[in-house]
Amino acid sequence: MKRVHIIFNPLSGRGRLSHDIEDLILGLVRQGKIVSLFETDAPGEAIQEAQERAEKQDVDLLISYGGDGTLREVINGLMKAPQSLPVCPFGGGTANDFSSYLEIPREVNDFLNAIPHFSLHCLDLGESMGKYFINVIAAGTLATIAHRTEPNLKNLLGPVAYYLEGIREVITENLFGTIRIECDQFEYLGEYLVFFLSNSSSIGGFFHMAPYADTQDGLLEGLLIKKAPLPALVEIATGIQEGKHIESPYVSYFQSERVRFWTEDELDMDGEFFLQNTPAEGIEVRARQKLIPFYY
Structure with a gap:
């Protein structure tokens, strides 16, 4: 997982996350990752970005940095592409139900310490009316x-x-x-x-x-x-x-x-x-x- 692309919703969790994004990027770079960042400005942008990255296959891992809604957009974007990409949710929203269920740490330093030990797991989705949900x-x-x-x-x-x-x-x-x-x-x-x-x-x-x-x-x-x-x-x-x-x-x-x-x-x-x-x-x-x- 050398090339890491972060899809970041700066408004998730009432905007509490902006001060953490630099620490996250620097920590990943220190681990030898090549890191790129996309910040969303409006609903639907995470869908488009995830779809484009999956179609181009120019990264190895997507980190969805936001809440459950941000993760849902990322998943829906991946489902529009002919080939998927691994996703790692880093919960920055209010409830963060899904990343909590996966027991992914919420603090940046804890997340950085844990990510070298992560592995791939293929998980289910829910689907209704052509839209996918993760939780x-x-x-x-x-x-x-x-x-x-x-x-x-x-x-x-x-x-x-x-x-x-x-x-x-x-x-x-x-x-x-x-x-x-x-x-x-x-x-x-x-x-x-x-x-x-x-x-x-x-x-x-x-x-x-x-x-x-x-x-x-x-x-x-x-x-x-x-x-x-x-x-x-x-x-x-x-x-x-x-x-x-x-x-x-x-x-x-x-x-x-x-x-x-x-x-x-x-x-x-x-x-x-x-x-x-x-x-x-x-x-x-x-x-x-x-x-x-x-x-x-």
């Missing part, structure tokens, strides 16, 4: 609140307190949605709080949200939290840290290669807005097995 598609009012909320509020309250506040808002304003889900392993039609289809176990800053996730099994993790009374929802929220929430009778957890669902609620993909609602025919989400080489 999660989410639907429901709680998911909408999550990606519209200031990151500093999440950090101030802490993950559990933040989600308890979100649950309180949903209940007091009667914001439960309706969803229909169909796959070979599970069917549901009714009211719900939030629905996830995930590739990894880490969602919204909770490492055990989808506790049986495996990014090389060709399956999506389905997690549905149904409408429930407040005490049950509080119990679910406080059990997420240890993965005990799936024991609740108000939670359904399943694994499937392909899922179709319908809802009038907003959807997000890897923490960013995806669709205002599903079309009349619903949307199909499927797992695509071992498509992208990751370096970690």
